[in-house]
Amino acid sequence: MHPTIRDVAKRLNLSITTVSRALDNYDDVAEDTRKLVIKTAQKMGYAPNRAARQLRRQRTDTIGYIIPAASGGFSDPFFSEFIAGLGDETSAQNYDLLVTTASPASPDEKALYQRWAQGGKVDGMVVNRIYLNDWRLQYLAELGLPHVSLERSSSQLEFVGVEADSYHGISGMIAYLVNQGHSRIAYIGGTPELKIDKDRYKGYQAGMRKTKIIPNPKLVTRADLTREGGYRAAEQLLALVKPPTAIVCINDMTAIGAMHAAHEHGLKVGRDIAIAGFDGIADSAYTQPPLTTIDQPVYEIARQLVAMLLALINNEPLAERQVKIEPKLIIRESTGG
Amino acid sequence: MHPTIRDVAKRLNLSITTVSRALDNYDDVAEDTRKLVIKTAQKMGYAPNRAARQLRRQRTDTIGYIIPAASGGFSDPFFSEFIAGLGDETSAQNYDLLVTTASPASPDEKALYQRWAQGGKVDGMVVNRIYLNDWRLQYLAELGLPHVSLERSSSQLEFVGVEADSYHGISGMIAYLVNQGHSRIAYIGGTPELKIDKDRYKGYQAGMRKTKIIPNPKLVTRADLTREGGYRAAEQLLALVKPPTAIVCINDMTAIGAMHAAHEHGLKVGRDIAIAGFDGIADSAYTQPPLTTIDQPVYEIARQLVAMLLALINNEPLAERQVKIEPKLIIRESTGG
DNA sequence: TTGTAGGCGTTATCAA
DNA sequence: TTGATAACGCCTACAA
Numbered sequence: 001m002h003p004t005i006r007d008v009a010k011r012l013n014l015s016i017t018t019v020s021r022a023l024d025n026y027d028d029v030a031e032d033t034r035k036l037v038i039k040t041a042q043k044m045g046y047a048p049n050r051a052a053r054q055l056r057r058q059r060t061d062t063i064g065y066i067i068p069a070a071s072g073g074f075s076d077p078f079f080s081e082f083i084a085g086l087g088d089e090t091s092a093q094n095y096d097l098l099v100t101t102a103s104p105a106s107p108d109e110k111a112l113y114q115r116w117a118q119g120g121k122v123d124g125m126v127v128n129r130i131y132l133n134d135w136r137l138q139y140l141a142e143l144g145l146p147h148v149s150l151e152r153s154s155s156q157l158e159f160v161g162v163e164a165d166s167y168h169g170i171s172g173m174i175a176y177l178v179n180q181g182h183s184r185i186a187y188i189g190g191t192p193e194l195k196i197d198k199d200r201y202k203g204y205q206a207g208m209r210k211t212k213i214i215p216n217p218k219l220v221t222r223a224d225l226t227r228e229g230g231y232r233a234a235e236q237l238l239a240l241v242k243p244p245t246a247i248v249c250i251n252d253m254t255a256i257g258a259m260h261a262a263h264e265h266g267l268k269v270g271r272d273i274a275i276a277g278f279d280g281i282a283d284s285a286y287t288q289p290p291l292t293t294i295d296q297p298v299y300e301i302a303r304q305l306v307a308m309l310l311a312l313i314n315n316e317p318l319a320e321r322q323v324k325i326e327p328k329l330i331i332r333e334s335t336g337g
Numbered sequence: 338m339h340p341t342i343r344d345v346a347k348r349l350n351l352s353i354t355t356v357s358r359a360l361d362n363y364d365d366v367a368e369d370t371r372k373l374v375i376k377t378a379q380k381m382g383y384a385p386n387r388a389a390r391q392l393r394r395q396r397t398d399t400i401g402y403i404i405p406a407a408s409g410g411f412s413d414p415f416f417s418e419f420i421a422g423l424g425d426e427t428s429a430q431n432y433d434l435l436v437t438t439a440s441p442a443s444p445d446e447k448a449l450y451q452r453w454a455q456g457g458k459v460d461g462m463v464v465n466r467i468y469l470n471d472w473r474l475q476y477l478a479e480l481g482l483p484h485v486s487l488e489r490s491s492s493q494l495e496f497v498g499v500e501a502d503s504y505h506g507i508s509g510m511i512a513y514l515v516n517q518g519h520s521r522i523a524y525i526g527g528t529p530e531l532k533i534d535k536d537r538y539k540g541y542q543a544g545m546r547k548t549k550i551i552p553n554p555k556l557v558t559r560a561d562l563t564r565e566g567g568y569r570a571a572e573q574l575l576a577l578v579k580p581p582t583a584i585v586c587i588n589d590m591t592a593i594g595a596m597h598a599a600h601e602h603g604l605k606v607g608r609d610i611a612i613a614g615f616d617g618i619a620d621s622a623y624t625q626p627p628l629t630t631i632d633q634p635v636y637e638i639a640r641q642l643v644a645m646l647l648a649l650i651n652n653e654p655l656a657e658r659q660v661k662i663e664p665k666l667i668i669r670e671s672t673g674g
Numbered sequence: 675t676t677g678t679a680g681g682c683g684t685t686a687t688c689a690a
Numbered sequence: 691t692t693g694a695t696a697a698c699g700c701c702t703a704c705a706a
Contacts, residue, residue, distance in 0.1 A: 002455060002457065004698095004699055004700085005699070005700065005701095006699075006700095014676080014677090015676065015677045015678075016677090016699090016700080016701090017676070017677060017678080017679095017701085017702080018675085018676055018677075020700070020701060020702085021676090021701090021702090024701085028675065028676085029675070029676080030675060030676090033675080033676085045455060046455075047451055047452065047455035047456040047457075048456060048699080048700070049392070049456060049457050049698085049699050049700070050397075050452075050456045050457055050458040051388050051389075051391035051392040051397065051457060051698080051699080051700095052388075052392050052682090052698070052699035052700040052701090053699080053700055053701080054388035054391075054682095054700095055386070055388040055389050055392050055681095055682050055683065055684090055698090055699080055700075056681080056682055056699080056700045056701050056702090057682085057700085057701075058682070060387075060388065062435075067421075067424070069421070074417055074421050075414060075417060075418065075618075075619040075620075076417075077412060077414060077417065079417060080411060080412060080413075080414065080416060080417045081412065083420070083436070084404075084406070084411050084412075084438055087404070087436060087437040087438045088437075088438060090437065091437050091438070091439070091445065091449065096435055096437070096452075096453075096458065097435065097436055097437050098399075098433055098434065098435055098436075099420070099424060099434055099435075099436040100424040100425075100427065100428050100433070100434050101421055101424045101425060101428075102428070108428065112428065114384055115384065115387075115433075116433075118339060118382060118383075118384035119384040119385060119386060119387045120339065120384075120386050120387055120388060120683095121387040121433065227619070227623050256620075256623050257623065259623075259625065260623050260625070263625055281412075282412040282564070283412075283593075283620065286564050286593050286594065286596075286597050287624070287625065288596065288597070288600055288624065288625035341682095341683055341684090342683065342684070342685095343683075351692080351693090352692065352693045352694075353683090353684085353685095353693090353694095354685085354686085354692070354693055354694080354695095355691085355692055355693075357684070357685065357686090358685090358686095358692090361685085365691065365692085366691070366692080367691060367692090370691080370692085385683080385684070386682085386683050386684070388682085388683080388684090389682070389683035389684040389685090389698090390683080390684055390685075391684090391698090392682090392683080392684075392685095392697095392698045392699065392700090393683080393684045393685045393686085393697080393698055394684080394685070394698085395698070457699095675706105676705105676706085677704100677705080677706075678703105678704085678705075678706090679702100679703095679704090679705100680701105680702095680703095680704105681700100681701095681702105682699105682700090682701095683698105684697100684698085685696105685697090685698090686695100686696090686697090687694105687695085687696085687697100688693100688694090688695090688696100689692105689693085689694080689695100690691105690692080690693075690694095
């Protein structure tokens, strides 16, 4: 098998202590010795055994993220960008990232959290797609395992993480649409237990309230944050006697589905109907027509979260325990440009 | 910290041996004892320490995958589907998946492979986006670390993994387009060192050769598998004195970029110009117009790869060491329907 | 500046 | 059916 520290020591007629310290750049080792050790270790292809190191140090240098998506594939680029951010920041800090998918609130999900958190497989966890009442955050808190989240749950006592201001994002969007002359503005949300749904829906309500328009409850529908869900919800909206002239969606995926439905109804998006999303995924600039959306810097948020988590893990001071991000309205042709 | 097996043993006045075996379902432990142990362990919130187990068993029950994408985010849904497949299958088999991103052939990438492979952090690796001459496969082979790949490199002695028949996929696509009356058919590829580029380009050539059309070398361009790359390459093609009437792209991302360029040129995709991709990502059904593509079951391929890798790791017999997949042509409106 | 030795939490061998 | 004990490979307090 691989050479161990013992093999290196034997080869050089040194003790494993010296080798260990030479490699870890302790300063109580002779310069010549260190150089020799490093060279030999390299030549022998030595790399410290992670399990042994972890056991000894009582830490894994690994953090975990369980993608909250139904089995069968997460197809929301939101997650790709998020994972990319997590991966890049963990790597940059010489940590590793453990990843898998599990359906929210499934037994699998619980088993995974247990295996990783209680088994000491990870030093901390990143959590997102937060529910108003989220067992994951509760569980991690009880366990005392460091964790950060994108969005907070209402049951959370001590929140460390990032929050995007969904509320103002959406209410600003509504204001913009009203300004464009729209009044029959529909909302396609997600399940109301989701923190982001609550915030975004409130933003919608607030935006509508500021106008004199009495919102039609039929214009508020719910889907599941997927293209298919957005498609079906939009179908319903377009089948109304008085269909909406604008549709604001909880995320870009939903909006893409809605655009598809509009096209099928022979509507030209951006002229006959306005459609807008939330997230600012890379796709949104490449849809036809390009999608108006509320951009949140997902990649950066993910990196930020990791940085915060590692600070938490290593007991380093944290400049801010709660970072608030203001997403930006990006106007494109899907709302008439 | 967490209770250890010792704590459980102490609580029950049993030896750690017995506890260990009760939990691992050995059959030489009294039924009553086993039940008691399991119950107590659960009550105490005991979960075996993974590092200790790994050190002792000399295996990690973890496999690794390094996303071969430039830092700053992989935005190709191909990878999301791939990761979802990897994650679901590893979870299903009670393994864990270590993931990160690294630019192909960067020093970071090498450092990661070393840390994981030589440090015994993983029992095996999944590799994709294969180069004709791929140092990763060579490295893993030399190390003797189990690995599987999607696509094979030409320098590979012993290939275990999955191959999609890119060649026939593309040549079939060309045949279809020619049949539709196209003759000025362009190809937007990737870097020629990529295995898939070689195969797909060959498919293009073969498809063209079957017709009497003499292919114009100006119609063959290269990009980088991204939307932006596809956009720029298509811009060039459309600026030609005699622009192509059809563009076949190495993947769907490139095709999405190309469609964007066509729209900007005032062309109606599917009527004024045909554009086709490769991969069959979920997006492709939701572009406007929907994209003709060559569909390969990425999610299933990923699961298959993991299954093969775990068989390799556990020295189980492998029905097939090399699985060949025939991708399917999906005709949609982007080529005139 | 270097070496000795103990222990991190498991699993597995052997003996009782 | 159960228990004592020795590793797995590394780090580090302490001794030399």
